[in-house]
Structures are given as C-alpha cells and as structure tokens.
Amino acid sequence: MDAILEDRKSQVKRSGEGSGICCERESVSGAVSQRACVYCGARVVLNPITDACHIVHGPIGCASYTWDIRGSLSSGDETYRNSYSTDLREKDIVFGGAIKLEKAIDELMELKSPRLVFVYATCIVGVIGDDVEAVCRQAQRKWGVRVIPVKAPGFSGTKTQGYKLACDAIMDYITPFAGGKKEFGVNILGDYNLAGELWIMKEYLKEIGVPVMTGITGDSSSQSLELAPRAILNVVQCAGSAAYLAERMEQEMGIPYVKASFFGIADTTASLYRIADAVKSSQARAKAEVFCKAQKAKVLPLVEKRKPRFEGKRAAIFVGGGFKAISLIRQFDELGMKCVLVGTQTGKKDEYEIMSSLLDEDAVLLDDANPAELERFLVEKGADVLVGGVKERPLAYKLGVAFMDHNHERKHALAGFEGIRNFVEELNLSMNSPVWKHL
Amino acid sequence: MLDLTPKEVMARTALRINPCKTCQPVGALFCALGVRKCMPHSHGSQGCVSYHRTVLSRHFKEPAIAASSSFTEGASVFGGRSNLTTAVKNIFDMYNPDIIAVHTTCLSETIGDDLNSYIADLKIPEGKKVVHCNTPSYAGSHIMGFSNMMTGFMSYLTKKTGASNGKTAIFPGWANPGDIRQLKKICSLMNVPIIMFPDHTGVMDAPMTGKYEFYPEGGTTIPEIASLGDCKGVVALGEIASLAPAEMMKKKWEVPFVMLPQPIGVSFTDQFVMALRLVSKTEVPWELEEQRGQLVDLMIDAHQWVYGKKVAIFGDPDTVEGLTSLALEMGLVPKYVITGTPKEEFTKKINRLFSKYSVTDCKAKANSDLFELHQWIKNEPVDLLIGTTYGKQIAKAEDIPFVRAGFPVLDRYGGPLMPIFGYEGGIRMAEKIIGALMDREDRDCADEDLEIVM
Numbered sequence: 080m081d082a083i084l085e086d087r088k089s090q091v092k093r094s095g096e097g098s099g100i101c102c103e104r105e106s107v108s109g110a111v112s113q114r115a116c117v118y119c120g121a122r123v124v125l126n127p128i129t130d131a132c133h134i135v136h137g138p139i140g141c142a143s144y145t146w147d148i149r150g151s152l153s154s155g156d157e158t159y160r161n162s163y164s165t166d167l168r169e170k171d172i173v174f175g176g177a178i179k180l181e182k183a184i185d186e187l188m189e190l191k192s193p194r195l196v197f198v199y200a201t202c203i204v205g206v207i208g209d210d211v212e213a214v215c216r217q218a219q220r221k222w223g224v225r226v227i228p229v230k231a232p233g234f235s236g237t238k239t240q241g242y243k244l245a246c247d248a249i250m251d252y253i254t255p256f257a258g259g260k261k262e263f264g265v266n267i268l269g270d271y272n273l274a275g276e277l278w279i280m281k282e283y284l285k286e287i288g289v290p291v292m293t294g295i296t297g298d299s300s301s302q303s304l305e306l307a308p309r310a311i312l313n314v315v316q317c318a319g320s321a322a323y324l325a326e327r328m329e330q331e332m333g334i335p336y337v338k339a340s341f342f343g344i345a346d347t348t349a350s351l352y353r354i355a356d357a358v359k360s361s362q363a364r365a366k367a368e369v370f371c372k373a374q375k376a377k378v379l380p381l382v383e384k385r386k387p388r389f390e391g392k393r394a395a396i397f398v399g400g401g402f403k404a405i406s407l408i409r410q411f412d413e414l415g416m417k418c419v420l421v422g423t424q425t426g427k428k429d430e431y432e433i434m435s436s437l438l439d440e441d442a443v444l445l446d447d448a449n450p451a452e453l454e455r456f457l458v459e460k461g462a463d464v465l466v467g468g469v470k471e472r473p474l475a476y477k478l479g480v481a482f483m484d485h486n487h488e489r490k491h492a493l494a495g496f497e498g499i500r501n502f503v504e505e506l507n508l509s510m511n512s513p514v515w516k517h518l
Numbered sequence: 519m520l521d522l523t524p525k526e527v528m529a530r531t532a533l534r535i536n537p538c539k540t541c542q543p544v545g546a547l548f549c550a551l552g553v554r555k556c557m558p559h560s561h562g563s564q565g566c567v568s569y570h571r572t573v574l575s576r577h578f579k580e581p582a583i584a585a586s587s588s589f590t591e592g593a594s595v596f597g598g599r600s601n602l603t604t605a606v607k608n609i610f611d612m613y614n615p616d617i618i619a620v621h622t623t624c625l626s627e628t629i630g631d632d633l634n635s636y637i638a639d640l641k642i643p644e645g646k647k648v649v650h651c652n653t654p655s656y657a658g659s660h661i662m663g664f665s666n667m668m669t670g671f672m673s674y675l676t677k678k679t680g681a682s683n684g685k686t687a688i689f690p691g692w693a694n695p696g697d698i699r700q701l702k703k704i705c706s707l708m709n710v711p712i713i714m715f716p717d718h719t720g721v722m723d724a725p726m727t728g729k730y731e732f733y734p735e736g737g738t739t740i741p742e743i744a745s746l747g748d749c750k751g752v753v754a755l756g757e758i759a760s761l762a763p764a765e766m767m768k769k770k771w772e773v774p775f776v777m778l779p780q781p782i783g784v785s786f787t788d789q790f791v792m793a794l795r796l797v798s799k800t801e802v803p804w805e806l807e808e809q810r811g812q813l814v815d816l817m818i819d820a821h822q823w824v825y826g827k828k829v830a831i832f833g834d835p836d837t838v839e840g841l842t843s844l845a846l847e848m849g850l851v852p853k854y855v856i857t858g859t860p861k862e863e864f865t866k867k868i869n870r871l872f873s874k875y876s877v878t879d880c881k882a883k884a885n886s887d888l889f890e891l892h893q894w895i896k897n898e899p900v901d902l903l904i905g906t907t908y909g910k911q912i913a914k915a916e917d918i919p920f921v922r923a924g925f926p927v928l929d930r931y932g933g934p935l936m937p938i939f940g941y942e943g944g945i946r947m948a949e950k951i952i953g954a955l956m957d958r959e960d961r962d963c964a965d966e967d968l969e970i971v972m
Contacts, residue, residue: 086608106564106586106588107588107604107608108586108587108588108601108602108604108605108608109559109585109586109587109588109604109605109606109607109608109609109612110585110586110588110608110612111557111583111584111585111586111613112564112567112568112586112588113568114564114568115564115565115568115569116563116564116565116566116568117563117565118565119565119568119569134533137624138541138624138654138655138656139534139537139539139540139541139655139659139858140540140541140543140544140566140569140624140655141541141565141569142534142537143537143539143540143541144540144569144570144572144573145569146536146537146908147911148928157522158522160911161522161535161536161889162534162535162536162537163533163534163535164533164534164537165532165533165534166534166537167624167656168656168657168860169654169656169657171656172624172628172654172656179532180532181532182531182532182533183532183533185532186528186530186531186532186533187533189528190524190528190533191522191524201624202562202563202594202623202624202625202628203624203625203628203656206594206625206628206629207628232563232594232625233562233563233564233565233566233589233625234562234563234564234589234590234591234593234594234625235591236591237564450581450583450730450732451612451613451732454730469572469575469576470568470571470572470575470581472575473575473579473580473581474581474730476726477581477724477726477727477728477729477730477731478728478729478730479726479728518726518728
C-alpha cells in the first residue's frame with residue numbers, strides 16, 4: 080500500500096525541503112481525511128455562547144453529532160448544551176423546509192426566551208431553496224430577539240470557511256453595539272474555554288491589571304458579547320478560527336489585535352508581555368514580569384522533576400490549527416523532547432514555515448493528513464507520543480504510542496502555567512503508564 | 519445545573535430537542551465496517567464522514583475508517599459523478615480494500631445523484647467490488663441506514679448456486695461485538711453452522727497487537743455474503759433493522775427466515791435458542807441451560823430489590839425492545855419507553871409487551887426525543903434510567919440511577935466488549951440494574967440503616 084496519494088504529495092514535506100508545503104486546499108476525493116466541514120467550523124466557534132440556542136436546520140445528523148461534545152465550560156447559562164434541530168424529513172425536502180423552520184423558532188420562543196438564536200443551514204437547505212435569511216429576519220421582528228442565520232453547507236469549503244461564517248455572525252451580533260465609549264479592557268478571541276482555559280487567561284490578565292470584556296466565544300453570553308466593541312485590544316488565541324474576526328474588528332471598530340498563545344512557559348510569558356505592551360501599560364508590563372517569574376518558579380520544579388522521563392523522547396503532533404502546533408513544538412522543546420512529525424488540519428503557509436524553522440531537517444510536516452500517512456510516519460519516526468484529537472487517539476494506541484488529547488476532549492486545562500503542570504502530568508500518565516509493558 | 523427542561527409539556531411539531539437518533543449514513547458506515555477488507559465510503563460532504571468516524575471511535579474506542587467524496591460547491595451543482603469516480607480510483611490505489619461500500623447522504627440524495635449508473639460506469643480493478651445503498655439522512659434514522667447498507671451489499675453480491683451451503687444466516691441487527699460473540703457462542707453450542715452478517719467482531723473490538731491494521735482480521739467476508747443466497751434459512755434479529763434484509767433474501771433467493779427480537783433477557787433469548795434448535799434438531803446443551811438457570815437464579819435472588827421499581831428506557835428500537843422485555847421479566851415497571859427512530863411498529867411492540875406483563879400507565883413512543891422523555895420524568899419520576907450516554911444529563915438533573923446500554927455510549931470503557939445478548943448478557947444487565955438500584959439505596963439511606971448484608 081502506497082501511503083501517500085500522488086495528489087497529496089505536495090501536502091507532505093520534510094522540514095528541510097525548501098520548496099514549501101502545499102496547504103489550504105480541499106481534501107482529495109477518496110482520502111480518509113481527518114477533516115471536518117464548514118458547518119463544523121461554524122458550530123465550534125459559536126457553540127460556546129452559553130445562553131444562545133443553536134438550531135440546526137437540516138436532517139437530524141448534524142445536530143446529533145454536535146450535541147454537547149465540545150467541553151466548553153460555562154460559568155452561568157447551560158442553554159448551549161441542548162441540541163435543537165428542525166429534523167427535516169422527506170416531505171420538507173420536497174416542499175421546502177422554511178415553514179418548518181419558522182414553526183421551530185416559534186416553538187422555541189414559546190418554550191423559553193433566549194436572547195440570541197443561531198440558525199445553521201446545513202448541506203441541503205440551499206439546494207431545496209429555503210430562504211433562511213428571510214425566515215430569520217421575520218422571526219427577529221416577530222419575537223424581538225436576534226435570530227442570526229449561519230449559512231454553512233458542508234460542501235462550501237473547509238472548516239476554515241465555517242470559522243469565517245461564524246466570525247461574520249458574531250460581527251452581525253456585536254456591530255449594533257459599536258461606536259460607544261472605549262474602556263480599558265481586552266477581548267480574548269479564539270478561545271473556547273475548553274477545560275476552563277479561558278478562566279485561566281482571565282485570571283492572569285486580572286493579575287496584571289487588564290480586565291477582560293468578554294471571551295469570543297469561550298464562556299460568553301449574549302450580554303458579555305455586547306461589551307466586545309468597547310475593548311481597546313483583541314487578544315487572538317486561536318488564529319485559525321479568529322484572525323479574520325480580529326481583522327474585521329480592527330477595520331470596523333478600530334480595535335487592534337495581538338496574537339497570543341498560552342501553551343507552554345515561553346509562549347505564555349511572551350503573550351502576557353505582548354498584551355501588556357499592546358495596552359501601553361508599563362504597570363501591566365511590570366506586573367506581568369513579576370507574575371510570570373513567580374509562576375515559572377512554581378512550575379519549573381515539576382518540569383525539572385519529570386524532565387528525565389521525557390528527555391530524548393520523540394513527539395508527534397497532529398492538531399487543527401498551525402498556531403497551536405507551533406506552541407506545542409516549543410513546549411516539547413522545554414521538556415527536552417524532539418518533535419519528529421507535525422501536522423495540522425488547516426495550517427497556513429506562514430505557520431508551516433515557522434514550524435520548519437523550529438524543527439530538525441528530517442522532521443515530517445503533514446497538511447490534512449489521513450490515518451495511513453499518520454501511521455506511516457509515526458512508525459517511521461519512532462514517535463513515543465502523539466498529540467491529537469479524537470480520531471487519532473485509537474490509532475496511536477493501536478501502534479503502542481502514548482497519546483494526549485489537545486483537542487476538545489481534553490479534560491484538564493492545558494493553557495497557562497497550570498496547563499504546563501497538567502501537560503506534564505498527562506504526558507507522564509500516558510507515556511509512563513505500566514500498561515505499555517504488556518505489549 | 520443542566521436542568522433547563524420545563525415541566526410543562528408543550529406540543530411540538532417542528533422543533534426537535536435533544537434527539538434520540540441520528541442520521542442514516544452513520545448506520546451504513548457502521549454496517550460496512552462489519553465486512554472484511556471493506557472501505558466504507560460516504561458520498562457527500564466531508565463533514566459527514568468526520569462526524570460518523572468520530573462517534574464510532576468514541577463509542578468503540580477503536581479506529582473507524584471511511585472515505586469521503588468530499589463534495590465541493592461544484593459537485594453540489596453538477597452532481598457528484600466525478601467525485602465518486604476519483605474517489606474509487608484513489609481508494610483502490612491507496613488503501614487497497616477488497617470492496618468499497620458507498621452510501622449516499624442528504625446532499626447527494628437531494629441533488630439526485632444516480633449511484634446505480636455511476637457505479638455501472640466505473641472502472642473497477644479485477645477482483646474488486648463496489649456496492650452502494652441509498653441512505654437519505656432525512657428519512658428514518660441511523661438504524662434504517664444500517665439496514666439499507668445490508669440490503670445494498672446483498673443486492674450486489676448474493677447469488678444462489680442451487681447447492682445449499684448448509685449454513686444459517688444470522689442477522690444480528692445493530693449490536694456491539696460483545697453481543698455478536700455471544701450469538702456465535704450460542705450458535706456453536708447449538709451446533710448450528712452460521713454466516714454472521716454483518717460481523718463487527720475482530721474489527722470494532724480488535725486486540726492490541728502493537729500494529730495498526732487498516733483492515734483487521736474480522737468481518738463477514740465477501741464470499742460469505744455472496745453465499746447468503748445458498749443458506750438454509752435466516753434468523754433475523756431485531757425487526758426494525760433486520761426485517762428488510764431478511765425479506766430481501768426471501769424474495770430474491772427464496773431463503774426462508776424467522777423474525778425474532780434481539781435476544782435480550784430470558785424469553786427473547788429462549789426464542790433465539792428455540793429457533794436454532796429447530797435448525798439443528800439437537801437438544802439444548804447443558805451449558806446453555808446452566809446459563810439460563812443462572813440468570814433466572816440471579817433474578818430471583820435479587821427480585822425484592824427490583825420489583826415494582828419504575829424505569830425509563832430509551833435508545834434504538836430493537837435494543838430498547840429487548841431491554842424492555844428484560845426489565846419486565848425482572849419485575850421492573852417500564853414507565854416510559856422511547857426511541858427517536860420514526861417507526862410505529864416500535865410503539866405497537868412495546869405496547870404488546872406492556873399487555874403481556876399486565877403493566878398499566880406505561881408509555882411507549884417512537885419518533886420521540888430526550889427532551890420529551892425528560893419532561894415526562896419531571897411530571898412523574900422514575901427510579902432508574904436505562905439508555906445511551908445522552909441520558910446522563912437527565913440522570914444528573916433528576917438524580918436518577920443510570921445504567922448505560924445501547925449506542926452510543928461515549929463516556930465509559932469496555933462496554934462494546936461485553937454482551938447484553940444471550941443469557942450471559944442478561945446476567946450482565948441484571949447485575950448492572952440491581953447494582954444501580956442498590957447503590958442508590960446505600961447512598962440515600964440513613965447511617966443507621968446502612969446494611970452490610972443485603
């Protein structure tokens with residue numbers, strides 16, 4: 080079995096090969112891709128808005144598969160953890176689903192009074208000709224709440240396209256609140272409060288005297304999002320999903336942004352400094368320096384204690400976005416581990432270039448990898464641990480390779496200094512568990 | 519914390535909340551994984567297959583492979599013919615399966631892709647097969663998709679040579695590998711040579727070998743499917759999933775069938791064993807009688823802890839039917855029994871079970887959802903909840919003991935390896951049910967009432 084399709088060869092590179100990886104393209108038909116779709120991208124970005132109702136307009140599957148699976152935590156409302164759908168049936172396909180959608184929104188409004196509703200149009204809605212925008216407009220007038228359509232047919236691009244649609248929906252919601260007075264505070268974009276990670280960042284920013292207006296969208300609500308336009312800075316955590324939103328907010332609301340990553344000591348520290356500098360507060364900067372130094376001193380003993388167990392081991396990374404992959408490479412470096420394989424679902428060219436610069440020449444870069452490729456390179460590179468998501472976990476285990484979830488199934492925060500502790504402990508739990516001895 | 523469900527029941531006709539079903543394609547994909555060296559293929563957008571593989575991996579804790587036509591904007595306008603042609607070529611080139619099992623999606627169905635003609639025009643390598651079935655996501659549920667993929671395989675592959683293969687075909691319905699192993703064990707004890715179709719043993723419960731097998735050594739083989747037409751008969755288990763495939767064998771090749779419920783609990787397992795006895799014309803071996811006796815013994819030992827306790831059961835129709843039967847046998851009152859699958863036969867069957875055991879004030883409903891079940895429970899509570907992981911929010915909100923069974927169970931390990939079928943499966947379920955109720959007793963009782971001996 081040839082592990083790499085001819086059509087995919089440009090998406091697989093050794094770090095040292097100069098010509099650059101080909102990425103940001105559609106998956107090849109017939110590939111067992113690890114990628115999701117436009118709807119998925121849109122849903123993951125909007126889902127954490129805790130008091131929103133997310134109605135999936137389409138057949139039931141897309142609502143079933145996205146029901147409360149993302150691990151985005153809420154400090155208040157739990158509305159978003161329910162699954163709403165129009166569950167389109169044959170009759171609706173023939174006669175159109177708009178009437179059912181209208182009725183579904185009415186039923187939802189009678190049942191409870193959400194302040195914000197998103198209506199996702201999945202694959203067939205456009206094909207059967209439902210005017211979702213019109214239905215949403217009408218419902219908005221009738222009920223006096225925001226009903227925002229998200230036209231996200233799965234086939235209309237990649238997950239990245241879905242991120243963009245979600246960002247547009249957020250803009251749609253927050254734009255009416257723009258133009259007011261600015262306040263000293265920031266928004267955190269592209270963090271979804273998995274395992275409470277947004278709370279950690281919020282806490283750190285509080286420590287350095289920078290208030291957070293809202294997460295977008297981690298632990299946000301319709302009310303907290305309204306504050307977003309007042310911020311003086313956007314902190315972009317997952318660039319893949321939120322860089323576009325940051326751009327739009329900069330252009331339309333005059334809010335500049337900085338990219339930040341809270342994974343690993345180096346990136347967490349650098350990010351806090353960057354934020355302090357960006358809000359032009361020497362006080363914040365000074366506090367950040369003291370804070371990071373103290374936190375580092377607290378976490379380093381654990382890292383040092385565990386380090387001998389990791390040194391010289393080889394890590395493989397397969398995650399969604401490129402920015403996270405870069406942080407992970409640095410984090411493994413802090414532990415004395417070498418990354419031998421790095422892949423992403425939706426990494427961008429400049430991100431792959433940064434990865435190349437951080438990796439050894441013979442490390443493998445994979446864009447939109449499939450299990451066969453992952454298997455081949457995990458074995459070839461002799462990886463000791465794979466960092467990935469749900470579909471990669473059983474693959475790693477079958478190969479006798481330890482695994483760490485750095486996706487939405489993670490149960491312990493991996494961000495910030497607490498995250499380093501969890502990262503080290505989880506890595507240790509998987510890599511050094513006695514279960515591997517029975518192989 | 520997750521208690522957002524209002525008590526007052528309001529009629530809904532358009533809004534589905536907290537579904538108790540999913541779409542056809544995942545059923546087709548799952549079915550196809552039960553065929554040896556088969557690559558399931560989803561003819562639609564890329565997201566579908568990603569979701570399906572994810573939910574299967576989360577349930578079985580195993581890799582679940584499948585390819586996708588990866589529809590683009592163009593394909594959705596001009597049809598997916600070229601996507602399928604490219605996909606099939608790529609799959610054979612790269613993954614080298616013996617067979618590709620294509621299923622459609624809401625998208626390819628709605629734009630009217632004609633898979634029959636697309637497949638007829640394909641260049642398929644020597645000795646390889648491509649089969650398909652139609653699985654419009656807007657009809658039925660994942661259970662229909664499973665059923666449709668079975669008939670898809672059979673309409674392409676089965677033959678009748680005229681010479682009987684001396685075997686009995688077993689259609690297990692939607693089941694965990696642990697259940698299929700149980701069926702095989704019973705058939706072997708009953709001395710009935712069988713073809714199991716589909717067969718997820720060795721695939722979705724593959725052992726750890728340190729190697730990743732793209733196609734683990736399990737699954738029904740293509741020659742086995744082909745020879746279904748030469749079988750002596752079919753024992754079809756679970757009407758909603760297995761009746762259509764059984765009827766197809768009868769119609770196409772005049773293979774007779776018996777339609778039985780999935781063998782969960784004493785009487786449904788008895789029916790299965792009796793059907794096998796008619797085939798083999800041998801006595802039921804002591805080993806099976808012993809297991810049956812042990813199950814009954816367990817039920818009697820613990821009956822006072824269980825009798826009259828109210829239970830809500832939800833999940834896939836055939837499995838829920840079996841679980842309801844077991845619950846009734848144990849003396850539980852199945853207060854609410856629902857499935858999301860829109861099949862009225864389900865309601866009739868469950869109502870028949872209610873009358874058979876003379877229980878009153880119990881409700882059965884197909885095409886329901888977990889929001890509705892939760893509302894019912896709020897209005898009249900139950901003592902126990904049995905169903906898939908998606909019940910855990912209700913269990914927590916209402917503080918009800920919860921026994922996991924069915925598909926999907928996403929939050930526990932080891933379930934797919936264990937049976938709920940057969941007398942042994944009955945023992946396992948009974949132990950879980952009794953344990954859940956008695957753990958609750960221990961948790962809730964006053965300190966002075968905490969008993970060492972129960």
